[in-house]
Amino acid sequence: MKIEVREGNFCYAKKKEVKPFIYESNISFTLEPGKIMAILGPNGAGKTTLLKCITGLHGWRVGETLIDDVPLKRVSQKELWKKIGYVPQAHKMVFGFSIEDLVVMGRAPYIGSLSKPRKEDYEKAHQALNEVGIEHLAKKSCNEVSGGELQLALIARTLVSNPEILILDEPESHLDVQKQVVILETLKRLSKDHNISCIINTHYPNHAFYLADQVLMIAKNKKAVIGPVQEVMTESRMKEYFNIELRKLIFEEEDLLFETMVPLALAAKRDISECRFNSFE
Protein backbone atom coordinates (compact mmCIF):
# COMPACT_ATOMS: atom_id res chain seq x y z
CA MET A 1 0.00 0.00 0.00
CA LYS A 2 1.17 3.48 -0.77
CA ILE A 3 1.09 5.97 2.06
CA GLU A 4 1.42 9.65 1.44
CA VAL A 5 1.42 12.73 3.64
CA ARG A 6 0.69 16.12 2.10
CA GLU A 7 1.77 19.29 3.88
CA GLY A 8 1.00 17.93 7.33
CA ASN A 9 1.60 19.90 10.51
CA PHE A 10 0.37 19.77 14.07
CA CYS A 11 0.06 21.86 17.19
CA TYR A 12 -1.24 21.18 20.65
CA ALA A 13 -3.94 23.81 20.94
CA LYS A 14 -5.82 24.60 24.08
CA LYS A 15 -9.29 26.00 23.74
CA LYS A 16 -8.63 29.59 22.76
CA GLU A 17 -4.92 30.15 22.45
CA VAL A 18 -3.32 28.87 19.32
CA LYS A 19 0.12 27.41 19.84
CA PRO A 20 2.77 27.48 17.14
CA PHE A 21 3.11 24.42 14.94
CA ILE A 22 5.53 21.88 16.31
CA TYR A 23 7.23 21.22 12.99
CA GLU A 24 9.16 24.07 11.43
CA SER A 25 7.92 23.23 7.94
CA ASN A 26 4.93 21.23 6.76
CA ILE A 27 5.81 17.59 6.26
CA SER A 28 5.26 15.80 2.96
CA PHE A 29 6.41 12.40 1.82
CA THR A 30 5.37 9.39 -0.20
CA LEU A 31 6.21 5.85 0.81
CA GLU A 32 5.81 3.24 -1.90
CA PRO A 33 4.44 -0.24 -1.09
CA GLY A 34 6.92 -2.57 0.58
CA LYS A 35 9.40 0.21 1.37
CA ILE A 36 10.69 1.17 4.79
CA MET A 37 11.03 4.71 6.08
CA ALA A 38 12.93 5.59 9.24
CA ILE A 39 12.14 8.73 11.20
CA LEU A 40 15.15 10.12 13.02
CA GLY A 41 15.31 13.06 15.36
CA PRO A 42 16.41 14.08 18.84
CA ASN A 43 14.18 13.61 21.90
CA GLY A 44 11.32 16.06 21.93
CA ALA A 45 11.36 16.63 18.19
CA GLY A 46 7.87 15.13 17.95
CA LYS A 47 8.59 11.72 16.45
CA THR A 48 5.83 9.86 18.31
CA THR A 49 3.37 12.66 17.63
CA LEU A 50 4.30 12.45 13.96
CA LEU A 51 3.49 8.73 13.88
CA LYS A 52 0.17 9.38 15.57
CA CYS A 53 -0.68 12.09 13.06
CA ILE A 54 0.24 9.88 10.14
CA THR A 55 -2.14 7.16 11.37
CA GLY A 56 -4.89 9.57 12.38
CA LEU A 57 -4.65 8.78 16.10
CA HIS A 58 -4.10 12.54 16.32
CA GLY A 59 -5.66 14.64 13.58
CA TRP A 60 -3.29 16.78 11.51
CA ARG A 61 -3.91 20.46 12.21
CA VAL A 62 -3.20 21.13 8.54
CA GLY A 63 -2.59 18.75 5.70
CA GLU A 64 -3.66 15.15 5.30
CA THR A 65 -2.61 11.53 5.02
CA LEU A 66 -3.58 9.53 1.94
CA ILE A 67 -3.60 5.79 1.61
CA ASP A 68 -3.50 4.57 -1.97
CA ASP A 69 -4.55 8.13 -2.90
CA VAL A 70 -7.64 8.03 -0.66
CA PRO A 71 -7.70 10.62 2.16
CA LEU A 72 -7.58 8.96 5.58
CA LYS A 73 -10.75 10.73 6.69
CA ARG A 74 -12.74 8.92 4.04
CA VAL A 75 -11.72 5.48 5.32
CA SER A 76 -13.79 3.98 8.16
CA GLN A 77 -11.88 3.30 11.39
CA LYS A 78 -12.54 -0.41 11.11
CA GLU A 79 -11.19 -0.68 7.56
CA LEU A 80 -8.30 1.62 8.35
CA TRP A 81 -7.01 -0.46 11.25
CA LYS A 82 -7.25 -3.65 9.24
CA LYS A 83 -4.71 -2.12 6.88
CA ILE A 84 -2.51 -0.23 9.31
CA GLY A 85 -0.79 -1.94 12.23
CA TYR A 86 0.42 0.36 15.00
CA VAL A 87 3.10 -1.06 17.28
CA PRO A 88 3.58 1.01 20.43
CA GLN A 89 6.66 0.78 22.61
CA ALA A 90 6.45 -2.34 24.76
CA HIS A 91 5.08 -1.43 28.17
CA LYS A 92 4.12 -3.36 31.25
CA MET A 93 0.57 -4.64 31.15
CA VAL A 94 -1.66 -4.20 34.19
CA PHE A 95 -3.26 -7.58 33.73
CA GLY A 96 -1.19 -10.59 32.83
CA PHE A 97 -2.94 -11.70 29.67
CA SER A 98 -1.41 -14.69 27.96
CA ILE A 99 0.61 -13.84 24.85
CA GLU A 100 -2.06 -15.61 22.81
CA ASP A 101 -4.85 -13.49 24.32
CA LEU A 102 -2.79 -10.35 23.71
CA VAL A 103 -2.15 -11.20 20.08
CA VAL A 104 -5.74 -12.17 19.31
CA MET A 105 -6.77 -8.62 20.29
CA GLY A 106 -5.41 -7.57 16.92
CA ARG A 107 -8.36 -9.38 15.32
CA ALA A 108 -10.75 -6.81 16.86
CA PRO A 109 -11.63 -5.09 13.55
CA TYR A 110 -12.82 -8.47 12.23
CA ILE A 111 -14.83 -9.44 15.31
CA GLY A 112 -18.40 -8.22 15.80
CA SER A 113 -19.02 -5.72 18.59
CA LEU A 114 -20.82 -8.24 20.76
CA SER A 115 -18.92 -11.39 19.91
CA LYS A 116 -15.57 -12.81 20.85
CA PRO A 117 -12.67 -14.41 18.99
CA ARG A 118 -13.35 -17.81 17.44
CA LYS A 119 -11.06 -20.69 16.67
CA GLU A 120 -9.95 -19.15 13.35
CA ASP A 121 -8.90 -16.00 15.18
CA TYR A 122 -6.73 -18.00 17.56
CA GLU A 123 -5.28 -19.90 14.59
CA LYS A 124 -4.38 -16.56 13.02
CA ALA A 125 -2.76 -15.51 16.28
CA HIS A 126 -0.62 -18.65 16.34
CA GLN A 127 0.35 -18.13 12.72
CA ALA A 128 1.49 -14.60 13.51
CA LEU A 129 3.41 -15.78 16.57
CA ASN A 130 5.08 -18.38 14.40
CA GLU A 131 5.94 -15.66 11.90
CA VAL A 132 7.85 -13.68 14.53
CA GLY A 133 9.30 -16.86 16.01
CA ILE A 134 7.73 -16.98 19.47
CA GLU A 135 4.90 -19.47 19.06
CA HIS A 136 6.27 -21.47 21.98
CA LEU A 137 5.38 -18.56 24.31
CA ALA A 138 1.69 -18.50 23.38
CA LYS A 139 0.43 -19.61 26.79
CA LYS A 140 2.88 -17.52 28.82
CA SER A 141 1.75 -14.42 30.69
CA CYS A 142 2.84 -11.25 28.94
CA ASN A 143 4.33 -10.05 32.22
CA GLU A 144 6.62 -13.07 32.40
CA VAL A 145 8.31 -12.76 29.03
CA SER A 146 11.27 -10.48 28.26
CA GLY A 147 10.90 -7.00 26.79
CA GLY A 148 12.08 -8.20 23.40
CA GLU A 149 9.60 -11.07 23.36
CA LEU A 150 6.78 -8.74 24.33
CA GLN A 151 7.76 -6.38 21.52
CA LEU A 152 7.67 -9.29 19.08
CA ALA A 153 4.24 -10.23 20.43
CA LEU A 154 3.04 -6.66 19.83
CA ILE A 155 4.30 -6.91 16.26
CA ALA A 156 2.48 -10.24 15.93
CA ARG A 157 -0.66 -8.54 17.23
CA THR A 158 -0.64 -6.20 14.25
CA LEU A 159 0.07 -9.04 11.80
CA VAL A 160 -3.17 -10.89 12.62
CA SER A 161 -5.20 -8.23 10.85
CA ASN A 162 -3.18 -8.69 7.62
CA PRO A 163 -1.85 -5.13 7.59
CA GLU A 164 -0.29 -3.54 4.55
CA ILE A 165 1.38 -0.78 6.54
CA LEU A 166 3.21 -1.10 9.85
CA ILE A 167 3.89 1.92 12.03
CA LEU A 168 6.42 1.25 14.78
CA ASP A 169 7.38 3.56 17.64
CA GLU A 170 10.97 2.79 18.63
CA PRO A 171 10.44 -0.96 18.67
CA GLU A 172 14.07 -1.67 19.49
CA SER A 173 14.57 0.81 22.32
CA HIS A 174 15.30 -0.65 25.76
CA LEU A 175 16.43 -3.93 24.24
CA ASP A 176 19.83 -5.54 24.32
CA VAL A 177 21.84 -5.78 21.12
CA GLN A 178 20.87 -9.33 20.26
CA LYS A 179 17.14 -8.63 20.62
CA GLN A 180 17.49 -5.41 18.64
CA VAL A 181 18.90 -7.44 15.78
CA VAL A 182 16.05 -9.97 16.05
CA ILE A 183 13.48 -7.17 15.81
CA LEU A 184 15.26 -5.50 12.89
CA GLU A 185 15.66 -8.74 10.95
CA THR A 186 12.03 -9.67 11.58
CA LEU A 187 10.86 -6.31 10.29
CA LYS A 188 12.99 -6.46 7.18
CA ARG A 189 11.78 -9.98 6.42
CA LEU A 190 8.11 -9.10 6.99
CA SER A 191 8.39 -6.09 4.75
CA LYS A 192 9.99 -8.17 2.00
CA ASP A 193 7.83 -11.30 2.28
CA HIS A 194 4.45 -9.59 2.60
CA ASN A 195 5.19 -6.35 0.78
CA ILE A 196 4.37 -4.39 3.93
CA SER A 197 5.39 -0.74 4.05
CA CYS A 198 6.93 0.28 7.37
CA ILE A 199 7.42 3.60 9.09
CA ILE A 200 9.70 3.28 12.09
CA ASN A 201 10.90 5.72 14.70
CA THR A 202 14.40 5.03 15.82
CA HIS A 203 17.22 6.55 17.80
CA TYR A 204 19.88 4.49 16.09
CA PRO A 205 21.48 5.74 12.87
CA ASN A 206 22.82 2.19 12.27
CA HIS A 207 19.33 0.81 12.22
CA ALA A 208 18.27 3.35 9.64
CA PHE A 209 21.23 2.28 7.49
CA TYR A 210 20.22 -1.35 7.80
CA LEU A 211 16.48 -1.05 7.37
CA ALA A 212 15.44 2.07 5.63
CA ASP A 213 14.92 2.91 2.00
CA GLN A 214 14.29 6.49 2.93
CA VAL A 215 14.79 8.68 5.98
CA LEU A 216 12.77 11.52 7.41
CA MET A 217 14.77 13.68 9.77
CA ILE A 218 13.18 16.21 12.08
CA ALA A 219 14.38 18.48 14.86
CA LYS A 220 13.10 21.50 16.71
CA ASN A 221 13.22 24.66 14.59
CA LYS A 222 14.66 22.74 11.64
CA LYS A 223 12.99 22.01 8.36
CA ALA A 224 12.15 18.36 7.94
CA VAL A 225 14.34 16.61 5.39
CA ILE A 226 13.34 13.53 3.50
CA GLY A 227 15.25 11.43 1.06
CA PRO A 228 17.33 8.31 0.48
CA VAL A 229 19.41 7.23 3.49
CA GLN A 230 22.79 8.00 1.94
CA GLU A 231 21.76 11.52 1.00
CA VAL A 232 20.03 12.52 4.20
CA MET A 233 22.32 10.98 6.77
CA THR A 234 25.47 12.93 6.22
CA GLU A 235 27.91 14.02 8.91
CA SER A 236 27.07 17.67 8.45
CA ARG A 237 23.32 17.14 8.66
CA MET A 238 23.59 14.95 11.73
CA LYS A 239 25.57 17.71 13.38
CA GLU A 240 22.93 20.24 12.44
CA TYR A 241 19.95 18.16 13.62
CA PHE A 242 21.38 16.29 16.59
CA ASN A 243 23.91 18.89 17.63
CA ILE A 244 26.63 16.31 17.89
CA GLU A 245 29.65 15.51 15.78
CA LEU A 246 29.32 12.06 14.23
CA ARG A 247 31.69 10.20 11.97
CA LYS A 248 30.35 7.94 9.28
CA LEU A 249 32.32 4.72 9.07
CA ILE A 250 32.27 2.30 6.22
CA PHE A 251 33.85 -0.98 7.02
CA GLU A 252 34.37 -3.96 4.79
CA GLU A 253 35.08 -7.55 5.70
CA GLU A 254 35.34 -9.94 2.76
CA ASP A 255 31.92 -9.69 1.10
CA LEU A 256 30.30 -7.81 4.02
CA LEU A 257 29.82 -4.09 4.13
CA PHE A 258 28.93 -2.02 7.19
CA GLU A 259 27.73 1.50 7.33
CA THR A 260 27.49 3.14 10.70
CA MET A 261 27.89 6.41 12.54
CA VAL A 262 29.72 6.94 15.80
CA PRO A 263 30.00 10.03 17.99
CA LEU A 264 33.35 11.70 17.75
CA ALA A 265 33.23 12.58 21.43
CA LEU A 266 33.43 8.92 22.38
CA ALA A 267 36.70 8.37 20.59
CA ALA A 268 39.64 7.73 22.90
CA LYS A 269 42.34 10.29 22.62
CA ARG A 270 45.70 9.01 21.61
CA ASP A 271 48.32 10.18 24.01
CA ILE A 272 51.64 10.55 22.21
CA SER A 273 53.65 10.19 25.39
CA GLU A 274 52.06 6.83 26.17
CA CYS A 275 52.22 5.58 22.66
CA ARG A 276 53.99 2.26 22.69
CA PHE A 277 56.39 3.36 19.99
CA ASN A 278 57.81 5.77 22.54
CA SER A 279 58.37 3.11 25.11
CA PHE A 280 61.84 1.64 25.24
CA GLU A 281 61.38 -0.79 28.08
Place this chain on the structure above:
Amino acid sequence: MKTWKNILLWVLPLVIAIASLGIGRFEVDFVTVVKILGSHIFPIEATWTQMEYNVVMTVRLPRIILALLIGAGLSISGAAFQGMFANPLVSADILGVAAGAGFGASIGILLFGNGYVTQGLALIFGLAAIGFTYVIGGSGRNMPIFMLVLAGVVTSALFNALISLTKFVADPEEKLPAITYWLMGSLGTASYRDLWTAGPIILVGMLILLALRWRINLLTLPDEEAKSLGINVTRLKWLVIAGATLCTAAAVAVAGIVGWVGLIIPHIARMFVGSNNERVLPVSIALGGAYLLLIDTLARSVTAAEIPLSILTAIVGAPFFAYLLRRTGGSWS
Protein backbone atom coordinates in the same frame (compact mmCIF):
# COMPACT_ATOMS: atom_id res chain seq x y z
CA MET B 1 -11.31 -31.62 34.21
CA LYS B 2 -12.10 -28.14 32.95
CA THR B 3 -15.75 -28.97 32.31
CA TRP B 4 -16.01 -30.35 35.82
CA LYS B 5 -14.75 -27.11 37.27
CA ASN B 6 -17.27 -25.22 35.16
CA ILE B 7 -20.17 -27.36 36.28
CA LEU B 8 -19.09 -27.09 39.90
CA LEU B 9 -18.88 -23.32 39.55
CA TRP B 10 -22.50 -23.00 38.46
CA VAL B 11 -23.85 -25.74 40.72
CA LEU B 12 -22.25 -24.14 43.77
CA PRO B 13 -24.57 -21.11 44.00
CA LEU B 14 -27.59 -23.36 43.45
CA VAL B 15 -26.60 -25.74 46.22
CA ILE B 16 -25.91 -22.86 48.60
CA ALA B 17 -29.27 -21.36 47.62
CA ILE B 18 -31.24 -24.53 48.34
CA ALA B 19 -29.35 -25.11 51.56
CA SER B 20 -29.92 -21.59 52.82
CA LEU B 21 -33.63 -21.83 52.04
CA GLY B 22 -33.76 -24.25 54.94
CA ILE B 23 -31.43 -22.36 57.26
CA GLY B 24 -32.67 -19.78 59.71
CA ARG B 25 -34.47 -19.50 62.97
CA PHE B 26 -37.28 -21.59 61.53
CA GLU B 27 -35.50 -24.62 60.12
CA VAL B 28 -36.76 -26.57 57.14
CA ASP B 29 -34.89 -29.72 56.17
CA PHE B 30 -33.17 -30.00 52.79
CA VAL B 31 -35.51 -32.64 51.32
CA THR B 32 -38.60 -30.63 52.18
CA VAL B 33 -37.08 -27.53 50.57
CA VAL B 34 -36.40 -29.45 47.36
CA LYS B 35 -39.91 -30.86 47.45
CA ILE B 36 -41.51 -27.45 47.97
CA LEU B 37 -39.51 -26.00 45.05
CA GLY B 38 -40.23 -29.06 42.90
CA SER B 39 -43.95 -28.89 43.54
CA HIS B 40 -44.11 -25.88 41.21
CA ILE B 41 -42.93 -28.02 38.30
CA PHE B 42 -43.92 -31.59 39.16
CA PRO B 43 -47.08 -32.74 40.90
CA ILE B 44 -45.69 -33.63 44.34
CA GLU B 45 -47.96 -34.45 47.23
CA ALA B 46 -47.77 -31.83 49.96
CA THR B 47 -45.96 -33.35 52.95
CA TRP B 48 -45.08 -29.98 54.41
CA THR B 49 -46.94 -27.55 56.62
CA GLN B 50 -48.31 -24.26 55.32
CA MET B 51 -45.87 -22.52 57.64
CA GLU B 52 -42.89 -24.25 56.05
CA TYR B 53 -44.21 -23.39 52.60
CA ASN B 54 -44.62 -19.72 53.51
CA VAL B 55 -41.19 -19.43 55.07
CA VAL B 56 -39.50 -20.98 52.06
CA MET B 57 -41.49 -19.42 49.26
CA THR B 58 -42.56 -16.02 50.59
CA VAL B 59 -39.92 -15.05 53.10
CA ARG B 60 -36.67 -16.66 52.02
CA LEU B 61 -36.88 -17.26 48.28
CA PRO B 62 -37.06 -13.60 47.15
CA ARG B 63 -34.33 -12.67 49.59
CA ILE B 64 -32.07 -15.46 48.37
CA ILE B 65 -32.60 -14.70 44.70
CA LEU B 66 -31.88 -11.04 45.43
CA ALA B 67 -28.70 -11.94 47.30
CA LEU B 68 -27.55 -14.00 44.31
CA LEU B 69 -28.39 -11.23 41.84
CA ILE B 70 -26.86 -8.42 43.88
CA GLY B 71 -23.69 -10.37 44.61
CA ALA B 72 -23.39 -11.25 40.94
CA GLY B 73 -24.17 -7.69 39.79
CA LEU B 74 -21.69 -6.03 42.15
CA SER B 75 -18.98 -8.53 41.21
CA ILE B 76 -19.36 -8.30 37.47
CA SER B 77 -19.46 -4.52 37.58
CA GLY B 78 -16.35 -4.55 39.77
CA ALA B 79 -14.60 -6.78 37.25
CA ALA B 80 -15.71 -4.53 34.39
CA PHE B 81 -14.52 -1.35 36.13
CA GLN B 82 -11.18 -2.94 37.02
CA GLY B 83 -10.68 -3.81 33.38
CA MET B 84 -11.83 -0.47 32.09
CA PHE B 85 -9.70 1.56 34.49
CA ALA B 86 -6.79 -0.84 33.96
CA ASN B 87 -6.49 -0.88 37.71
CA PRO B 88 -7.15 -3.97 39.80
CA LEU B 89 -7.80 -1.89 42.93
CA VAL B 90 -10.94 -0.05 41.85
CA SER B 91 -14.55 -1.10 42.24
CA ALA B 92 -17.97 0.33 41.50
CA ASP B 93 -17.63 2.76 44.40
CA ILE B 94 -14.82 4.53 42.60
CA LEU B 95 -17.12 6.51 40.35
CA GLY B 96 -19.17 7.73 43.27
CA VAL B 97 -22.12 5.53 42.28
CA ALA B 98 -22.48 4.01 45.72
CA ALA B 99 -22.25 7.34 47.53
CA GLY B 100 -24.75 8.92 45.14
CA ALA B 101 -27.23 6.10 45.48
CA GLY B 102 -26.70 6.17 49.25
CA PHE B 103 -27.57 9.85 49.37
CA GLY B 104 -30.68 9.27 47.24
CA ALA B 105 -31.86 6.58 49.61
CA SER B 106 -31.08 8.72 52.67
CA ILE B 107 -33.30 11.59 51.55
CA GLY B 108 -35.88 9.00 50.51
CA ILE B 109 -35.97 7.59 54.03
CA LEU B 110 -35.83 11.06 55.56
CA LEU B 111 -38.69 12.53 53.54
CA PHE B 112 -40.83 9.61 52.44
CA GLY B 113 -40.00 6.62 54.62
CA ASN B 114 -39.08 3.34 53.00
CA GLY B 115 -40.52 2.08 49.75
CA TYR B 116 -40.56 2.64 46.02
CA VAL B 117 -39.63 6.30 46.31
CA THR B 118 -36.50 5.50 48.29
CA GLN B 119 -35.41 2.93 45.74
CA GLY B 120 -36.22 5.22 42.85
CA LEU B 121 -34.23 8.04 44.43
CA ALA B 122 -31.28 5.71 45.04
CA LEU B 123 -31.29 4.76 41.39
CA ILE B 124 -31.66 8.34 40.16
CA PHE B 125 -28.90 9.69 42.37
CA GLY B 126 -26.64 6.76 41.49
CA LEU B 127 -27.00 7.70 37.84
CA ALA B 128 -26.68 11.40 38.67
CA ALA B 129 -23.44 10.70 40.52
CA ILE B 130 -21.92 8.98 37.53
CA GLY B 131 -23.03 11.84 35.28
CA PHE B 132 -21.49 14.31 37.72
CA THR B 133 -18.25 12.33 37.83
CA TYR B 134 -18.17 12.27 34.08
CA VAL B 135 -18.67 16.01 33.75
CA ILE B 136 -15.90 16.90 36.23
CA GLY B 137 -13.67 14.27 34.68
CA GLY B 138 -13.51 16.30 31.49
CA SER B 139 -16.60 14.89 29.78
CA GLY B 140 -16.49 13.63 26.30
CA ARG B 141 -13.80 12.47 24.00
CA ASN B 142 -10.48 11.11 25.15
CA MET B 143 -11.20 11.31 28.86
CA PRO B 144 -8.02 10.49 30.73
CA ILE B 145 -8.74 7.72 33.18
CA PHE B 146 -6.98 9.25 36.20
CA MET B 147 -9.19 12.33 35.81
CA LEU B 148 -12.22 10.11 36.01
CA VAL B 149 -10.90 8.40 39.14
CA LEU B 150 -10.16 11.73 40.82
CA ALA B 151 -13.57 13.00 39.77
CA GLY B 152 -15.04 9.90 41.39
CA VAL B 153 -13.25 10.76 44.62
CA VAL B 154 -14.66 14.29 44.49
CA THR B 155 -18.16 13.02 43.77
CA SER B 156 -17.97 10.50 46.60
CA ALA B 157 -16.77 13.16 49.02
CA LEU B 158 -19.60 15.47 48.04
CA PHE B 159 -22.32 12.86 48.35
CA ASN B 160 -20.89 11.50 51.59
CA ALA B 161 -21.07 15.02 53.01
CA LEU B 162 -24.69 15.26 51.88
CA ILE B 163 -25.41 11.88 53.51
CA SER B 164 -23.94 13.23 56.75
CA LEU B 165 -26.17 16.27 56.39
CA THR B 166 -29.32 14.16 56.04
CA LYS B 167 -28.25 12.13 59.07
CA PHE B 168 -27.61 15.33 61.00
CA VAL B 169 -31.09 16.68 60.40
CA ALA B 170 -32.81 13.31 60.74
CA ASP B 171 -34.98 12.53 63.73
CA PRO B 172 -32.65 10.56 66.05
CA GLU B 173 -35.42 8.29 67.36
CA GLU B 174 -36.66 6.86 64.12
CA LYS B 175 -35.15 8.12 60.87
CA LEU B 176 -31.48 8.26 61.89
CA PRO B 177 -31.26 4.57 62.82
CA ALA B 178 -33.15 3.66 59.65
CA ILE B 179 -30.70 5.62 57.47
CA THR B 180 -27.64 4.37 59.33
CA TYR B 181 -28.79 0.78 59.21
CA TRP B 182 -29.70 1.03 55.56
CA LEU B 183 -26.28 2.48 54.71
CA MET B 184 -24.63 -0.55 56.26
CA GLY B 185 -26.45 -2.79 53.84
CA SER B 186 -29.15 -5.35 54.52
CA LEU B 187 -31.51 -7.65 52.70
CA GLY B 188 -33.68 -7.94 55.80
CA THR B 189 -36.72 -6.37 54.16
CA ALA B 190 -36.29 -8.04 50.77
CA SER B 191 -39.57 -8.97 49.12
CA TYR B 192 -40.87 -10.03 45.73
CA ARG B 193 -41.59 -6.38 45.05
CA ASP B 194 -37.89 -5.59 45.46
CA LEU B 195 -37.06 -8.52 43.26
CA TRP B 196 -39.31 -7.31 40.45
CA THR B 197 -38.02 -3.73 40.63
CA ALA B 198 -34.28 -4.34 40.99
CA GLY B 199 -33.91 -7.77 39.40
CA PRO B 200 -34.58 -6.82 35.78
CA ILE B 201 -32.29 -3.79 35.99
CA ILE B 202 -29.44 -5.87 37.37
CA LEU B 203 -30.02 -8.50 34.71
CA VAL B 204 -29.94 -5.93 31.91
CA GLY B 205 -26.69 -4.49 33.28
CA MET B 206 -25.16 -7.95 33.53
CA LEU B 207 -26.19 -8.84 29.97
CA ILE B 208 -24.62 -5.64 28.61
CA LEU B 209 -21.35 -6.40 30.39
CA LEU B 210 -21.39 -10.06 29.39
CA ALA B 211 -21.88 -9.14 25.76
CA LEU B 212 -18.88 -6.79 25.93
CA ARG B 213 -16.66 -9.03 28.01
CA TRP B 214 -14.02 -9.73 25.40
CA ARG B 215 -13.87 -6.07 24.37
CA ILE B 216 -13.18 -5.09 27.97
CA ASN B 217 -9.78 -6.77 27.46
CA LEU B 218 -9.04 -4.13 24.84
CA LEU B 219 -9.97 -1.34 27.26
CA THR B 220 -7.18 -2.39 29.62
CA LEU B 221 -4.71 -1.05 27.04
CA PRO B 222 -3.80 2.65 26.82
CA ASP B 223 -6.52 4.53 24.89
CA GLU B 224 -4.57 5.15 21.72
CA GLU B 225 -3.39 1.58 21.54
CA ALA B 226 -6.98 0.38 21.95
CA LYS B 227 -8.08 2.77 19.23
CA SER B 228 -5.39 1.41 16.93
CA LEU B 229 -7.07 -1.99 17.20
CA GLY B 230 -10.02 -0.52 15.36
CA ILE B 231 -12.52 -0.09 18.19
CA ASN B 232 -14.52 2.95 19.21
CA VAL B 233 -13.00 3.44 22.66
CA THR B 234 -15.24 6.23 23.88
CA ARG B 235 -18.46 4.45 22.94
CA LEU B 236 -17.25 1.20 24.48
CA LYS B 237 -16.36 2.96 27.73
CA TRP B 238 -19.80 4.53 27.90
CA LEU B 239 -21.47 1.17 27.39
CA VAL B 240 -19.37 -0.45 30.12
CA ILE B 241 -20.09 2.43 32.51
CA ALA B 242 -23.81 2.16 31.72
CA GLY B 243 -23.93 -1.59 32.33
CA ALA B 244 -21.91 -1.45 35.53
CA THR B 245 -23.86 1.53 36.88
CA LEU B 246 -27.20 -0.18 36.28
CA CYS B 247 -26.00 -3.18 38.29
CA THR B 248 -24.57 -1.11 41.14
CA ALA B 249 -27.32 1.45 41.49
CA ALA B 250 -30.08 -1.17 41.43
CA ALA B 251 -28.21 -3.23 44.02
CA VAL B 252 -27.71 -0.22 46.31
CA ALA B 253 -31.36 0.73 45.85
CA VAL B 254 -32.49 -2.59 47.33
CA ALA B 255 -29.78 -3.66 49.71
CA GLY B 256 -28.05 -0.45 50.74
CA ILE B 257 -24.31 -0.14 50.46
CA VAL B 258 -22.59 -3.51 50.37
CA GLY B 259 -18.85 -2.96 50.25
CA TRP B 260 -15.93 -5.17 49.25
CA VAL B 261 -17.80 -7.67 47.07
CA GLY B 262 -17.06 -5.85 43.81
CA LEU B 263 -13.41 -5.48 44.74
CA ILE B 264 -12.57 -8.96 45.93
CA ILE B 265 -14.61 -11.39 43.86
CA PRO B 266 -12.98 -10.41 40.53
CA HIS B 267 -9.58 -11.12 42.10
CA ILE B 268 -10.65 -14.56 43.20
CA ALA B 269 -12.05 -15.15 39.74
CA ARG B 270 -8.69 -14.16 38.25
CA MET B 271 -6.90 -16.57 40.55
CA PHE B 272 -9.01 -19.36 39.04
CA VAL B 273 -9.14 -18.46 35.37
CA GLY B 274 -6.40 -15.90 34.64
CA SER B 275 -6.81 -12.34 33.43
CA ASN B 276 -8.89 -12.79 30.30
CA ASN B 277 -12.19 -11.01 30.96
CA GLU B 278 -13.91 -13.39 28.60
CA ARG B 279 -13.74 -15.83 31.51
CA VAL B 280 -13.33 -13.47 34.47
CA LEU B 281 -16.78 -11.87 34.04
CA PRO B 282 -18.92 -15.04 33.97
CA VAL B 283 -16.92 -16.58 36.82
CA SER B 284 -17.37 -13.36 38.82
CA ILE B 285 -21.12 -13.75 38.44
CA ALA B 286 -21.12 -17.26 39.84
CA LEU B 287 -18.67 -16.56 42.65
CA GLY B 288 -20.18 -13.18 43.56
CA GLY B 289 -23.68 -14.62 43.78
CA ALA B 290 -22.53 -17.53 45.92
CA TYR B 291 -20.43 -15.26 48.15
CA LEU B 292 -23.07 -12.66 48.93
CA LEU B 293 -25.66 -15.38 49.51
CA LEU B 294 -23.33 -17.05 51.98
CA ILE B 295 -22.72 -13.73 53.73
CA ASP B 296 -26.42 -12.93 53.82
CA THR B 297 -27.28 -16.36 55.22
CA LEU B 298 -24.68 -15.80 57.94
CA ALA B 299 -26.07 -12.31 58.55
CA ARG B 300 -29.55 -13.60 59.28
CA SER B 301 -28.74 -16.85 61.07
CA VAL B 302 -25.67 -16.32 63.26
CA THR B 303 -27.30 -14.14 65.88
CA ALA B 304 -30.88 -13.39 66.86
CA ALA B 305 -30.63 -9.90 65.40
CA GLU B 306 -29.51 -9.40 61.81
CA ILE B 307 -25.95 -8.29 61.22
CA PRO B 308 -25.54 -5.61 58.53
CA LEU B 309 -23.99 -6.99 55.34
CA SER B 310 -21.16 -4.47 55.00
CA ILE B 311 -19.86 -5.42 58.42
CA LEU B 312 -19.58 -9.06 57.43
CA THR B 313 -18.24 -8.44 53.93
CA ALA B 314 -15.56 -6.17 55.41
CA ILE B 315 -14.66 -8.57 58.21
CA VAL B 316 -14.26 -11.39 55.69
CA GLY B 317 -13.01 -9.23 52.84
CA ALA B 318 -10.40 -6.97 54.44
CA PRO B 319 -8.18 -9.73 55.86
CA PHE B 320 -8.49 -11.68 52.64
CA PHE B 321 -7.48 -8.65 50.64
CA ALA B 322 -4.57 -7.97 52.97
CA TYR B 323 -3.44 -11.55 52.46
CA LEU B 324 -3.77 -11.12 48.70
CA LEU B 325 -1.67 -7.96 48.77
CA ARG B 326 1.05 -9.57 50.85
CA ARG B 327 1.16 -12.67 48.73
CA THR B 328 1.24 -11.00 45.36
CA GLY B 329 3.11 -7.83 46.33
CA GLY B 330 0.45 -5.87 44.46
CA SER B 331 1.13 -7.41 41.06
CA TRP B 332 -1.45 -9.56 39.42
CA SER B 333 -0.81 -11.94 36.61
